[in-house]
Amino acid sequence: MHRILSFLYVLFLAGCQSLGDVGKAPEFTETRGSLEYSSMMSPGFPAQLTPTQRRDAASLWSAERQSLLGDRRALRRGDILTVVIEIDEKAEISNTTSRKRTxxxxxxxxxxxxxxxRANEKLPIGANMADAVETNSATSHSGNGSVxxxxxxxxxxAATVVDVLQNGVFAIEGSQEVRVNFEIRELLVSGYVRPEDISRQNQITYDxxxxxxxxYGGRGQITQVLQPAYGQQINDIILPF
Incomplete structure (x- = not known):
């Protein structure tokens, strides 16, 4: 009984939380304190300049990032790069199986x-050992499947370099939230990239x-409507049929 009351209390709190959001737009996720924010606040130690780099620091043709021809790609923790996601995939699978046995x-x-x-004398009328056993069997199976x-x-x-691993690979994380009326569309991306795969435009493709x-999802009024009610979700889990 105690467990049932506890379960009902949890459901009540969840319902109250949803009722408290009535008439309010969903809040944005706080960026301060995130891993991206921490990486930008502490990008690490600056790279030591060589004597040649110090000589060329004031030159118009310097290779420094701030110069006209400098490399502005993400190079260290806290730098930002653009992730391009263009997914256009198609898959079609069809299988047919057939089996027959007689x-x-x-x-x-x-x-x-x-x-x-001698055995025939003791068998019932019409039975004899000349035709003792005779069996027939037939099986068939067919299946169809397609995807x-x-x-x-x-x-x-835009993603942030949150860490530089020992082999030079970058760990990146990026997030984006767009609120339209009472619905927030949220995009999250993370993974590992090689510095040499970053283009001169400071971009990298998802592949x-x-x-x-x-x-890529969302939260808000539209998302809540698309989700089944709490009672229906509980019935789907508990009921075996």
């Missing part, structure tokens, strides 16, 4: 040292991100 077995003992004749999928997604998001995690 079997027939017949066995009889017309004579065996006179024993079948068809079509996905298309085109997005761009060059290792362990890529891309999430």
């Amino acid at each position: 079997g027939k077995t017949s066995m009889g003992i017309p004579s065996f040292f006179g024993l079948p004749q 068809r999928r079509n996905e298309k997604l085109t997005l761009r998001v 060059k991100i290792a362990s890529a995690r891309i999430s």
